[in-house]
Amino acid sequence: MAEIKYIPVSKLWRHPDNPRKDLGDVTELAESIKVNGVLQNLTVVPLIGEITKKWDGESYRVIIGHRRLAAAKLAGLEELPCVVVEMSEREQLSTMLTENMQRSDLTVYEQAQGFQMMLDMGDTVEDIAEKSGFSATTVRRRVKLLELDKDKFKKSEERGVSLFEYMELDKLKSPERKNEMLDYIGTENFKYKLKQAINDEAAEARKALWVEQLSTFATQITDKTGYKRVNSFYTNGEVKVDRPEDAGTIEYFFFVETWGYIVLMVKDEPTALTPEEEAKEREEQLKQERKDAAEKALSEATARAYELRADFVATVSTAAIKKRLADIVALWAYAEYWDDTGWLTEEEIAQATGAETLAEDDEDGEDDAAFTLQAVTDAIGKTPEKALLRMIYARLGDGKSEGYFRSYWNSYTMKHEENEKLDRIYALLVKLGYEMSDDEKALQDGTHELFGEVTDE
Numbered sequence: 001m002a003e004i005k006y007i008p009v010s011k012l013w014r015h016p017d018n019p020r021k022d023l024g025d026v027t028e029l030a031e032s033i034k035v036n037g038v039l040q041n042l043t044v045v046p047l048i049g050e051i052t053k054k055w056d057g058e059s060y061r062v063i064i065g066h067r068r069l070a071a072a073k074l075a076g077l078e079e080l081p082c083v084v085v086e087m088s089e090r091e092q093l094s095t096m097l098t099e100n101m102q103r104s105d106l107t108v109y110e111q112a113q114g115f116q117m118m119l120d121m122g123d124t125v126e127d128i129a130e131k132s133g134f135s136a137t138t139v140r141r142r143v144k145l146l147e148l149d150k151d152k153f154k155k156s157e158e159r160g161v162s163l164f165e166y167m168e169l170d171k172l173k174s175p176e177r178k179n180e181m182l183d184y185i186g187t188e189n190f191k192y193k194l195k196q197a198i199n200d201e202a203a204e205a206r207k208a209l210w211v212e213q214l215s216t217f218a219t220q221i222t223d224k225t226g227y228k229r230v231n232s233f234y235t236n237g238e239v240k241v242d243r244p245e246d247a248g249t250i251e252y253f254f255f256v257e258t259w260g261y262i263v264l265m266v267k268d269e270p271t272a273l274t275p276e277e278e279a280k281e282r283e284e285q286l287k288q289e290r291k292d293a294a295e296k297a298l299s300e301a302t303a304r305a306y307e308l309r310a311d312f313v314a315t316v317s318t319a320a321i322k323k324r325l326a327d328i329v330a331l332w333a334y335a336e337y338w339d340d341t342g343w344l345t346e347e348e349i350a351q352a353t354g355a356e357t358l359a360e361d362d363e364d365g366e367d368d369a370a371f372t373l374q375a376v377t378d379a380i381g382k383t384p385e386k387a388l389l390r391m392i393y394a395r396l397g398d399g400k401s402e403g404y405f406r407s408y409w410n411s412y413t414m415k416h417e418e419n420e421k422l423d424r425i426y427a428l429l430v431k432l433g434y435e436m437s438d439d440e441k442a443l444q445d446g447t448h449e450l451f452g453e454v455t456d457e
Contacts, residue, residue: 009069009078009079014061017093068080094123192305219253404443
């Protein structure tokens with residue numbers, strides 16, 4: 001049976017396994033204790049000595065009430081009312097974890113640490129779910145977060161990152177890349193950087209497949225000297241290698257470039273060119289390959305930026321749209337005046353309104369109207385503001401190729417180019433709450449590193 005007694009503050013000790021590591025500011029609580037005293041008993045267990053393995057008869061370990069203990073010390077109290085109980089280590093941890101979670105006192109990382117300790121003591125995921133009130137899936141996801149860099153994770157928590165955002169990291173396989181994303185999570189750059197990391201991870205997997213397929217008939221080399229180019233492959237493209245018909249009689253080699261290309265080569269043969277002419281030819285070839293790689297990289301960055309804009313338009317709140325309705329309609333009217341809009345396809349109308357298309361033929365064999373007025377009315381009835389924004393956005397013609405660069409046939413350098421239409425779209429989305437990433441801003445003003453990752457003319 002639990003015993004209630006007053007225990008000297010000097011004989012009360014914090015529990016080393018308390019999931020809540022940071023007790024926060026207890027100044028206000030200390031002031032309240034000075035005026036009203038401690039209104040709730042602490043829960044404690046006898047402290048068993050690490051060396052003696054015995055209780056000294058007067059020292060206790062706090063299970064519930066760590067903040068009250070800290071505040072009482074600050075307030076100058078000498079003793080506190082405590083409920084003395086008997087608990088196993090497993091029960092102590094479970095009690096502390098449950099108590100803190102019921103009060104929402106634990107950070108995500110502290111919860112994860114608490115769950116792991118309970119697992120280490122023999123609880124199953126299902127046991128923890130039942131005791132904590134979280135689903136088994138949430139418990140597993142919390143524990144998985146412990147694989148991440150501890151210091152980076154704690155810094156990210158200071159930015160108020162949600163569990164959903166941490167779950168987004170599961171889209172990556174590499175622990176190293178997940179830890180890199182901790183530098184961006186909770187900032188305006190996270191979504192862009194995450195998409196980039198996902199693409200890069202997929203690109204590495206494709207590159208490995210390229211190397212695997214090329215290795216069936218060619219030898220990988222690390223120095224191109226003494227070899228000449230036969231073909232080149234952009235590793236972010238579809239993995240498709242056609243084995244040369246003469247691969248059985250001619251020795252082939254391949255070189256993996258650092259900027260996304262793999263070059264298929266054969267041993268160079270003596271030519272009538274002078275060494276200077278050969279060097280110039282190789283340099284021209286190298287410039288073209290680097291330009292091609294930069295152009296493809298800019299295209300991919302432009303597509304990533306569009307995906308973020310489209311995702312935002314699809315999820316922006318009705319309240320934000322209502323607040324900026326005049327700006328939305330004004331941009332549409334301006335674009336219509338300058339004939340800077342495009343006709344919408346049936347698919348685009350369906351996506352914008354949520355209306356289902358009809359696919360039946362009439363008696364003359366002609367397609368009926370793709371939509372009925374009633375179908376569209378019913379589809380947009382609940383959220384007409386969202387449907388209006390999506391329709392106007394689709395009419396403005398934003399897309400994966402809408403960007404800020406152009407490639408010229410007579411230049412080896414990628415050129416930044418202003419895009420007033422995209423500027424206007426960004427300006428509207430920012431008013432609606434969109435946060436441009438640093439990469440998007442750099443693409444817009446021409447300072448992105450990809451504009452520099454090309455050879456001089």
